[in-house]
Amino acid sequence: MPAGEFRQPSPPLPPPGSEEEEAWVWTQIKSEARRDAEAEPALASYLYSTILSHSSLERSLSFHLGNKLCSSTLLSTLLYDLFLNIFSTDAGLRSATVADLRAARFRDPACVSFSHCLLNYKGFLACQAHRLAHKLWTQSRRPLALALQSRISDVFAVDIHPAAKIGKGILFDHATGVVVGETAVIGNNVSILHHVTLGGTGKFGGDRHPKIGDGVLIGAGATILGNVKIGEGAKIGAGSVVLIDVPPRTTAVGNPARLVGGKEQPTKHEEVPGESMDHTSFMSGWSDYII
Known part of the structure:
Protein backbone atom coordinates (compact mmCIF):
# COMPACT_ATOMS: atom_id res chain seq x y z
CA MET A 1 0.00 0.00 0.00
CA PRO A 2 1.48 3.42 -0.95
CA ALA A 3 2.58 5.66 1.90
CA GLY A 4 -0.21 7.77 3.26
CA GLU A 5 -2.99 5.72 1.62
CA PHE A 6 -5.79 4.64 3.91
CA ARG A 7 -7.77 1.52 3.07
CA GLN A 8 -11.12 0.93 4.74
CA PRO A 9 -11.02 -2.43 6.55
CA SER A 10 -13.43 -5.10 5.36
CA PRO A 11 -16.48 -5.51 7.57
CA PRO A 12 -16.55 -8.69 9.68
CA LEU A 13 -18.30 -11.74 8.26
CA PRO A 14 -21.85 -11.93 9.68
CA PRO A 15 -22.84 -15.07 11.60
CA PRO A 16 -23.97 -18.01 9.41
CA GLY A 17 -27.67 -17.90 8.65
CA SER A 18 -28.13 -14.30 9.76
CA GLU A 19 -30.25 -11.86 7.78
CA GLU A 20 -27.17 -9.78 6.98
CA GLU A 21 -25.15 -12.67 5.58
CA GLU A 22 -26.67 -12.79 2.08
CA ALA A 23 -26.18 -9.04 1.57
CA TRP A 24 -22.60 -9.26 2.87
CA VAL A 25 -21.67 -12.13 0.56
CA TRP A 26 -23.21 -10.39 -2.45
CA THR A 27 -21.25 -7.23 -1.66
CA GLN A 28 -18.07 -9.30 -1.48
CA ILE A 29 -18.83 -10.99 -4.80
CA LYS A 30 -19.33 -7.66 -6.58
CA SER A 31 -16.16 -6.23 -5.06
CA GLU A 32 -14.17 -9.27 -6.17
CA ALA A 33 -15.64 -9.09 -9.68
CA ARG A 34 -14.68 -5.41 -10.02
CA ARG A 35 -11.16 -6.18 -8.84
CA ASP A 36 -10.80 -9.07 -11.30
CA ALA A 37 -12.21 -7.03 -14.19
CA GLU A 38 -9.60 -4.35 -13.55
CA ALA A 39 -6.80 -6.88 -13.24
CA GLU A 40 -7.83 -8.93 -16.29
CA PRO A 41 -9.61 -6.85 -18.98
CA ALA A 42 -10.26 -9.98 -21.05
CA LEU A 43 -12.77 -11.03 -18.38
CA ALA A 44 -14.42 -7.63 -17.96
CA SER A 45 -17.37 -8.27 -20.27
CA TYR A 46 -17.95 -11.74 -18.80
CA LEU A 47 -17.84 -10.43 -15.23
CA TYR A 48 -20.18 -7.58 -16.08
CA SER A 49 -22.78 -9.84 -17.71
CA THR A 50 -22.69 -12.52 -15.00
CA ILE A 51 -22.25 -10.44 -11.83
CA LEU A 52 -21.87 -6.68 -12.08
CA SER A 53 -24.99 -6.03 -14.17
CA HIS A 54 -27.23 -7.78 -11.61
CA SER A 55 -28.82 -6.33 -8.50
CA SER A 56 -28.79 -9.46 -6.34
CA LEU A 57 -27.16 -12.84 -5.85
CA GLU A 58 -30.28 -14.71 -6.97
CA ARG A 59 -30.41 -12.74 -10.24
CA SER A 60 -26.75 -13.34 -10.94
CA LEU A 61 -26.96 -17.06 -10.13
CA SER A 62 -30.19 -17.51 -12.13
CA PHE A 63 -28.57 -15.85 -15.15
CA HIS A 64 -25.38 -17.89 -14.84
CA LEU A 65 -27.16 -21.23 -14.38
CA GLY A 66 -29.57 -20.42 -17.21
CA ASN A 67 -26.66 -19.92 -19.58
CA LYS A 68 -24.84 -23.01 -18.34
CA LEU A 69 -27.83 -25.36 -18.59
CA CYS A 70 -29.57 -24.06 -21.71
CA SER A 71 -29.75 -25.99 -24.95
CA SER A 72 -31.14 -25.43 -28.42
CA THR A 73 -34.59 -26.40 -27.16
CA LEU A 74 -34.31 -25.27 -23.50
CA LEU A 75 -33.72 -21.55 -23.81
CA SER A 76 -31.61 -19.57 -21.36
CA THR A 77 -34.29 -16.89 -21.00
CA LEU A 78 -36.86 -19.51 -20.02
CA LEU A 79 -34.49 -21.00 -17.44
CA TYR A 80 -33.58 -17.56 -16.07
CA ASP A 81 -37.22 -16.68 -15.44
CA LEU A 82 -37.89 -20.10 -13.93
CA PHE A 83 -34.86 -20.02 -11.62
CA LEU A 84 -35.35 -16.42 -10.53
CA ASN A 85 -38.98 -17.05 -9.64
CA ILE A 86 -37.97 -20.00 -7.43
CA PHE A 87 -35.10 -18.18 -5.73
CA SER A 88 -37.13 -15.01 -5.19
CA THR A 89 -39.97 -16.83 -3.44
CA ASP A 90 -37.91 -19.21 -1.29
CA ALA A 91 -35.68 -17.62 1.35
CA GLY A 92 -34.52 -21.09 2.40
CA LEU A 93 -32.96 -21.70 -1.00
CA ARG A 94 -31.13 -18.39 -0.90
CA SER A 95 -29.84 -19.18 2.58
CA ALA A 96 -28.61 -22.59 1.39
CA THR A 97 -26.81 -20.97 -1.55
CA VAL A 98 -24.95 -18.60 0.78
CA ALA A 99 -24.05 -21.49 3.11
CA ASP A 100 -22.67 -23.45 0.14
CA LEU A 101 -20.61 -20.44 -0.96
CA ARG A 102 -19.15 -20.21 2.53
CA ALA A 103 -18.41 -23.94 2.52
CA ALA A 104 -16.34 -23.71 -0.65
CA ARG A 105 -14.60 -20.48 0.31
CA PHE A 106 -13.51 -21.58 3.78
CA ARG A 107 -12.98 -25.33 3.35
CA ASP A 108 -11.20 -25.45 0.00
CA PRO A 109 -7.78 -23.74 -0.02
CA ALA A 110 -7.95 -23.63 -3.84
CA CYS A 111 -11.03 -21.38 -3.71
CA VAL A 112 -9.60 -17.86 -3.88
CA SER A 113 -12.87 -15.90 -3.66
CA PHE A 114 -16.65 -16.11 -3.43
CA SER A 115 -16.94 -14.94 -7.05
CA HIS A 116 -14.54 -17.68 -8.17
CA CYS A 117 -16.85 -20.25 -6.58
CA LEU A 118 -19.99 -18.67 -8.04
CA LEU A 119 -18.62 -18.62 -11.57
CA ASN A 120 -16.31 -21.60 -11.80
CA TYR A 121 -17.04 -24.30 -9.22
CA LYS A 122 -19.17 -26.89 -10.96
CA GLY A 123 -19.83 -28.69 -7.68
CA PHE A 124 -21.39 -25.53 -6.28
CA LEU A 125 -23.33 -24.86 -9.48
CA ALA A 126 -24.57 -28.46 -9.74
CA CYS A 127 -25.76 -28.31 -6.12
CA GLN A 128 -27.69 -25.07 -6.70
CA ALA A 129 -29.22 -26.46 -9.87
CA HIS A 130 -30.24 -29.57 -7.95
CA ARG A 131 -31.94 -27.42 -5.31
CA LEU A 132 -34.02 -25.85 -8.08
CA ALA A 133 -34.86 -29.25 -9.58
CA HIS A 134 -35.80 -30.55 -6.12
CA LYS A 135 -38.13 -27.61 -5.63
CA LEU A 136 -39.83 -28.42 -8.92
CA TRP A 137 -40.07 -32.07 -7.85
CA THR A 138 -41.85 -31.12 -4.63
CA GLN A 139 -44.24 -28.97 -6.67
CA SER A 140 -45.16 -32.06 -8.78
CA ARG A 141 -43.45 -30.55 -11.85
CA ARG A 142 -41.56 -33.79 -12.28
CA PRO A 143 -40.99 -33.87 -16.06
CA LEU A 144 -39.24 -30.49 -15.83
CA ALA A 145 -37.28 -31.58 -12.75
CA LEU A 146 -36.05 -34.69 -14.57
CA ALA A 147 -35.17 -32.65 -17.66
CA LEU A 148 -33.06 -30.40 -15.45
CA GLN A 149 -31.39 -33.44 -13.86
CA SER A 150 -30.38 -34.62 -17.32
CA ARG A 151 -28.92 -31.22 -18.25
CA ILE A 152 -27.06 -30.98 -14.92
CA SER A 153 -25.54 -34.40 -15.57
CA ASP A 154 -24.57 -33.46 -19.14
CA VAL A 155 -23.03 -30.10 -18.21
CA PHE A 156 -21.45 -30.73 -14.81
CA ALA A 157 -20.92 -34.53 -14.79
CA VAL A 158 -22.87 -34.67 -11.51
CA ASP A 159 -26.00 -36.84 -11.40
CA ILE A 160 -28.34 -36.13 -8.46
CA HIS A 161 -31.91 -37.35 -8.58
CA PRO A 162 -34.27 -34.38 -8.05
CA ALA A 163 -36.04 -36.19 -5.20
Whole structure:
Protein backbone atom coordinates (compact mmCIF):
# COMPACT_ATOMS: atom_id res chain seq x y z
CA MET A 1 0.00 0.00 0.00
CA PRO A 2 1.48 3.42 -0.95
CA ALA A 3 2.58 5.66 1.90
CA GLY A 4 -0.21 7.77 3.26
CA GLU A 5 -2.99 5.72 1.62
CA PHE A 6 -5.79 4.64 3.91
CA ARG A 7 -7.77 1.52 3.07
CA GLN A 8 -11.12 0.93 4.74
CA PRO A 9 -11.02 -2.43 6.55
CA SER A 10 -13.43 -5.10 5.36
CA PRO A 11 -16.48 -5.51 7.57
CA PRO A 12 -16.55 -8.69 9.68
CA LEU A 13 -18.30 -11.74 8.26
CA PRO A 14 -21.85 -11.93 9.68
CA PRO A 15 -22.84 -15.07 11.60
CA PRO A 16 -23.97 -18.01 9.41
CA GLY A 17 -27.67 -17.90 8.65
CA SER A 18 -28.13 -14.30 9.76
CA GLU A 19 -30.25 -11.86 7.78
CA GLU A 20 -27.17 -9.78 6.98
CA GLU A 21 -25.15 -12.67 5.58
CA GLU A 22 -26.67 -12.79 2.08
CA ALA A 23 -26.18 -9.04 1.57
CA TRP A 24 -22.60 -9.26 2.87
CA VAL A 25 -21.67 -12.13 0.56
CA TRP A 26 -23.21 -10.39 -2.45
CA THR A 27 -21.25 -7.23 -1.66
CA GLN A 28 -18.07 -9.30 -1.48
CA ILE A 29 -18.83 -10.99 -4.80
CA LYS A 30 -19.33 -7.66 -6.58
CA SER A 31 -16.16 -6.23 -5.06
CA GLU A 32 -14.17 -9.27 -6.17
CA ALA A 33 -15.64 -9.09 -9.68
CA ARG A 34 -14.68 -5.41 -10.02
CA ARG A 35 -11.16 -6.18 -8.84
CA ASP A 36 -10.80 -9.07 -11.30
CA ALA A 37 -12.21 -7.03 -14.19
CA GLU A 38 -9.60 -4.35 -13.55
CA ALA A 39 -6.80 -6.88 -13.24
CA GLU A 40 -7.83 -8.93 -16.29
CA PRO A 41 -9.61 -6.85 -18.98
CA ALA A 42 -10.26 -9.98 -21.05
CA LEU A 43 -12.77 -11.03 -18.38
CA ALA A 44 -14.42 -7.63 -17.96
CA SER A 45 -17.37 -8.27 -20.27
CA TYR A 46 -17.95 -11.74 -18.80
CA LEU A 47 -17.84 -10.43 -15.23
CA TYR A 48 -20.18 -7.58 -16.08
CA SER A 49 -22.78 -9.84 -17.71
CA THR A 50 -22.69 -12.52 -15.00
CA ILE A 51 -22.25 -10.44 -11.83
CA LEU A 52 -21.87 -6.68 -12.08
CA SER A 53 -24.99 -6.03 -14.17
CA HIS A 54 -27.23 -7.78 -11.61
CA SER A 55 -28.82 -6.33 -8.50
CA SER A 56 -28.79 -9.46 -6.34
CA LEU A 57 -27.16 -12.84 -5.85
CA GLU A 58 -30.28 -14.71 -6.97
CA ARG A 59 -30.41 -12.74 -10.24
CA SER A 60 -26.75 -13.34 -10.94
CA LEU A 61 -26.96 -17.06 -10.13
CA SER A 62 -30.19 -17.51 -12.13
CA PHE A 63 -28.57 -15.85 -15.15
CA HIS A 64 -25.38 -17.89 -14.84
CA LEU A 65 -27.16 -21.23 -14.38
CA GLY A 66 -29.57 -20.42 -17.21
CA ASN A 67 -26.66 -19.92 -19.58
CA LYS A 68 -24.84 -23.01 -18.34
CA LEU A 69 -27.83 -25.36 -18.59
CA CYS A 70 -29.57 -24.06 -21.71
CA SER A 71 -29.75 -25.99 -24.95
CA SER A 72 -31.14 -25.43 -28.42
CA THR A 73 -34.59 -26.40 -27.16
CA LEU A 74 -34.31 -25.27 -23.50
CA LEU A 75 -33.72 -21.55 -23.81
CA SER A 76 -31.61 -19.57 -21.36
CA THR A 77 -34.29 -16.89 -21.00
CA LEU A 78 -36.86 -19.51 -20.02
CA LEU A 79 -34.49 -21.00 -17.44
CA TYR A 80 -33.58 -17.56 -16.07
CA ASP A 81 -37.22 -16.68 -15.44
CA LEU A 82 -37.89 -20.10 -13.93
CA PHE A 83 -34.86 -20.02 -11.62
CA LEU A 84 -35.35 -16.42 -10.53
CA ASN A 85 -38.98 -17.05 -9.64
CA ILE A 86 -37.97 -20.00 -7.43
CA PHE A 87 -35.10 -18.18 -5.73
CA SER A 88 -37.13 -15.01 -5.19
CA THR A 89 -39.97 -16.83 -3.44
CA ASP A 90 -37.91 -19.21 -1.29
CA ALA A 91 -35.68 -17.62 1.35
CA GLY A 92 -34.52 -21.09 2.40
CA LEU A 93 -32.96 -21.70 -1.00
CA ARG A 94 -31.13 -18.39 -0.90
CA SER A 95 -29.84 -19.18 2.58
CA ALA A 96 -28.61 -22.59 1.39
CA THR A 97 -26.81 -20.97 -1.55
CA VAL A 98 -24.95 -18.60 0.78
CA ALA A 99 -24.05 -21.49 3.11
CA ASP A 100 -22.67 -23.45 0.14
CA LEU A 101 -20.61 -20.44 -0.96
CA ARG A 102 -19.15 -20.21 2.53
CA ALA A 103 -18.41 -23.94 2.52
CA ALA A 104 -16.34 -23.71 -0.65
CA ARG A 105 -14.60 -20.48 0.31
CA PHE A 106 -13.51 -21.58 3.78
CA ARG A 107 -12.98 -25.33 3.35
CA ASP A 108 -11.20 -25.45 0.00
CA PRO A 109 -7.78 -23.74 -0.02
CA ALA A 110 -7.95 -23.63 -3.84
CA CYS A 111 -11.03 -21.38 -3.71
CA VAL A 112 -9.60 -17.86 -3.88
CA SER A 113 -12.87 -15.90 -3.66
CA PHE A 114 -16.65 -16.11 -3.43
CA SER A 115 -16.94 -14.94 -7.05
CA HIS A 116 -14.54 -17.68 -8.17
CA CYS A 117 -16.85 -20.25 -6.58
CA LEU A 118 -19.99 -18.67 -8.04
CA LEU A 119 -18.62 -18.62 -11.57
CA ASN A 120 -16.31 -21.60 -11.80
CA TYR A 121 -17.04 -24.30 -9.22
CA LYS A 122 -19.17 -26.89 -10.96
CA GLY A 123 -19.83 -28.69 -7.68
CA PHE A 124 -21.39 -25.53 -6.28
CA LEU A 125 -23.33 -24.86 -9.48
CA ALA A 126 -24.57 -28.46 -9.74
CA CYS A 127 -25.76 -28.31 -6.12
CA GLN A 128 -27.69 -25.07 -6.70
CA ALA A 129 -29.22 -26.46 -9.87
CA HIS A 130 -30.24 -29.57 -7.95
CA ARG A 131 -31.94 -27.42 -5.31
CA LEU A 132 -34.02 -25.85 -8.08
CA ALA A 133 -34.86 -29.25 -9.58
CA HIS A 134 -35.80 -30.55 -6.12
CA LYS A 135 -38.13 -27.61 -5.63
CA LEU A 136 -39.83 -28.42 -8.92
CA TRP A 137 -40.07 -32.07 -7.85
CA THR A 138 -41.85 -31.12 -4.63
CA GLN A 139 -44.24 -28.97 -6.67
CA SER A 140 -45.16 -32.06 -8.78
CA ARG A 141 -43.45 -30.55 -11.85
CA ARG A 142 -41.56 -33.79 -12.28
CA PRO A 143 -40.99 -33.87 -16.06
CA LEU A 144 -39.24 -30.49 -15.83
CA ALA A 145 -37.28 -31.58 -12.75
CA LEU A 146 -36.05 -34.69 -14.57
CA ALA A 147 -35.17 -32.65 -17.66
CA LEU A 148 -33.06 -30.40 -15.45
CA GLN A 149 -31.39 -33.44 -13.86
CA SER A 150 -30.38 -34.62 -17.32
CA ARG A 151 -28.92 -31.22 -18.25
CA ILE A 152 -27.06 -30.98 -14.92
CA SER A 153 -25.54 -34.40 -15.57
CA ASP A 154 -24.57 -33.46 -19.14
CA VAL A 155 -23.03 -30.10 -18.21
CA PHE A 156 -21.45 -30.73 -14.81
CA ALA A 157 -20.92 -34.53 -14.79
CA VAL A 158 -22.87 -34.67 -11.51
CA ASP A 159 -26.00 -36.84 -11.40
CA ILE A 160 -28.34 -36.13 -8.46
CA HIS A 161 -31.91 -37.35 -8.58
CA PRO A 162 -34.27 -34.38 -8.05
CA ALA A 163 -36.04 -36.19 -5.20
CA ALA A 164 -32.84 -36.44 -3.13
CA LYS A 165 -32.79 -34.17 -0.08
CA ILE A 166 -29.68 -32.06 0.55
CA GLY A 167 -28.98 -29.78 3.52
CA LYS A 168 -27.01 -26.53 3.76
CA GLY A 169 -23.29 -25.87 3.79
CA ILE A 170 -22.53 -28.57 1.21
CA LEU A 171 -19.16 -28.84 -0.52
CA PHE A 172 -18.93 -31.01 -3.62
CA ASP A 173 -15.16 -30.76 -4.04
CA HIS A 174 -14.18 -31.27 -7.71
CA ALA A 175 -17.55 -33.05 -8.05
CA THR A 176 -16.91 -35.01 -11.25
CA GLY A 177 -18.70 -38.35 -11.16
CA VAL A 178 -20.81 -37.74 -8.05
CA VAL A 179 -24.03 -39.81 -8.13
CA VAL A 180 -26.82 -39.38 -5.57
CA GLY A 181 -29.89 -41.62 -5.69
CA GLU A 182 -33.57 -40.82 -5.38
CA THR A 183 -34.15 -41.50 -1.67
CA ALA A 184 -30.75 -40.31 -0.43
CA VAL A 185 -30.62 -37.66 2.30
CA ILE A 186 -27.56 -35.48 2.94
CA GLY A 187 -27.40 -33.44 6.15
CA ASN A 188 -25.83 -30.04 6.82
CA ASN A 189 -22.12 -29.13 6.56
CA VAL A 190 -21.21 -32.26 4.61
CA SER A 191 -18.17 -32.41 2.31
CA ILE A 192 -18.12 -34.90 -0.57
CA LEU A 193 -15.26 -35.39 -3.00
CA HIS A 194 -15.30 -36.55 -6.61
CA HIS A 195 -16.55 -39.93 -7.87
CA VAL A 196 -18.65 -40.60 -4.78
CA THR A 197 -21.76 -42.76 -5.19
CA LEU A 198 -24.72 -42.74 -2.82
CA GLY A 199 -26.53 -45.62 -4.48
CA GLY A 200 -29.13 -48.32 -4.00
CA THR A 201 -29.00 -52.09 -4.27
CA GLY A 202 -31.22 -54.36 -6.34
CA LYS A 203 -34.04 -53.23 -8.60
CA PHE A 204 -36.77 -52.67 -6.04
CA GLY A 205 -38.24 -49.28 -5.21
CA GLY A 206 -38.82 -47.69 -1.83
CA ASP A 207 -36.37 -46.14 0.61
CA ARG A 208 -33.16 -47.62 -0.74
CA HIS A 209 -30.40 -44.98 -0.58
CA PRO A 210 -27.98 -43.75 2.11
CA LYS A 211 -28.73 -41.21 4.82
CA ILE A 212 -25.73 -38.96 5.50
CA GLY A 213 -25.62 -37.17 8.87
CA ASP A 214 -24.45 -33.64 9.59
CA GLY A 215 -20.74 -32.88 9.38
CA VAL A 216 -19.76 -36.05 7.47
CA LEU A 217 -16.68 -36.17 5.23
CA ILE A 218 -16.76 -38.61 2.27
CA GLY A 219 -13.46 -39.19 0.48
CA ALA A 220 -12.85 -39.47 -3.25
CA GLY A 221 -14.18 -42.58 -4.97
CA ALA A 222 -16.15 -43.82 -1.96
CA THR A 223 -19.28 -45.88 -2.60
CA ILE A 224 -22.11 -46.11 -0.07
CA LEU A 225 -24.90 -48.50 -1.02
CA GLY A 226 -28.35 -49.15 0.36
CA ASN A 227 -30.52 -47.58 3.03
CA VAL A 228 -27.65 -47.25 5.50
CA LYS A 229 -26.99 -44.44 7.95
CA ILE A 230 -23.72 -42.58 8.16
CA GLY A 231 -23.69 -40.99 11.61
CA GLU A 232 -22.98 -37.37 12.44
CA GLY A 233 -19.33 -36.37 12.11
CA ALA A 234 -18.22 -39.68 10.55
CA LYS A 235 -15.48 -40.06 7.94
CA ILE A 236 -15.60 -42.35 4.92
CA GLY A 237 -12.12 -42.99 3.55
CA ALA A 238 -11.27 -42.57 -0.12
CA GLY A 239 -12.15 -45.62 -2.22
CA SER A 240 -14.15 -47.28 0.55
CA VAL A 241 -17.25 -49.39 -0.12
CA VAL A 242 -19.77 -49.01 2.71
CA LEU A 243 -22.64 -51.47 3.03
CA ILE A 244 -23.55 -51.10 6.73
CA ASP A 245 -24.30 -48.26 9.14
CA VAL A 246 -21.38 -46.16 10.35
CA PRO A 247 -21.74 -44.81 13.92
CA PRO A 248 -21.31 -41.10 14.64
CA ARG A 249 -17.72 -39.76 14.79
CA THR A 250 -16.31 -43.02 13.44
CA THR A 251 -14.05 -43.63 10.45
CA ALA A 252 -14.76 -46.32 7.87
CA VAL A 253 -12.07 -47.45 5.41
CA GLY A 254 -11.52 -50.24 2.92
CA ASN A 255 -13.48 -52.55 0.61
CA PRO A 256 -15.64 -53.72 2.20
CA ALA A 257 -15.33 -50.89 4.71
CA ARG A 258 -14.34 -51.65 8.28
CA LEU A 259 -14.61 -49.34 11.26
CA VAL A 260 -11.29 -48.14 12.62
CA GLY A 261 -12.29 -46.42 15.81
CA GLY A 262 -14.34 -43.52 16.96
CA LYS A 263 -13.49 -40.04 18.07
CA GLU A 264 -14.58 -37.92 20.97
CA GLN A 265 -17.12 -35.20 20.34
CA PRO A 266 -15.27 -32.28 18.67
CA THR A 267 -14.76 -29.33 21.01
CA LYS A 268 -15.01 -26.84 18.15
CA HIS A 269 -17.36 -26.64 15.19
CA GLU A 270 -14.31 -26.39 12.90
CA GLU A 271 -13.13 -29.84 14.05
CA VAL A 272 -16.16 -31.60 12.56
CA PRO A 273 -14.78 -33.68 9.63
CA GLY A 274 -17.12 -32.12 7.07
CA GLU A 275 -15.69 -28.73 8.08
CA SER A 276 -12.05 -29.58 8.78
CA MET A 277 -11.57 -31.71 5.62
CA ASP A 278 -9.16 -33.85 7.67
CA HIS A 279 -8.84 -37.17 5.85
CA THR A 280 -5.92 -38.75 7.69
CA SER A 281 -6.00 -38.11 11.44
CA PHE A 282 -7.44 -41.59 12.04
CA MET A 283 -4.45 -43.42 10.51
CA SER A 284 -2.31 -43.70 13.64
CA GLY A 285 -5.07 -45.67 15.30
CA TRP A 286 -5.01 -48.58 12.85
CA SER A 287 -1.94 -48.51 10.63
CA ASP A 288 1.82 -48.75 11.12
CA TYR A 289 2.43 -47.68 7.53
CA ILE A 290 5.29 -45.16 7.46
CA ILE A 291 6.83 -43.40 4.48
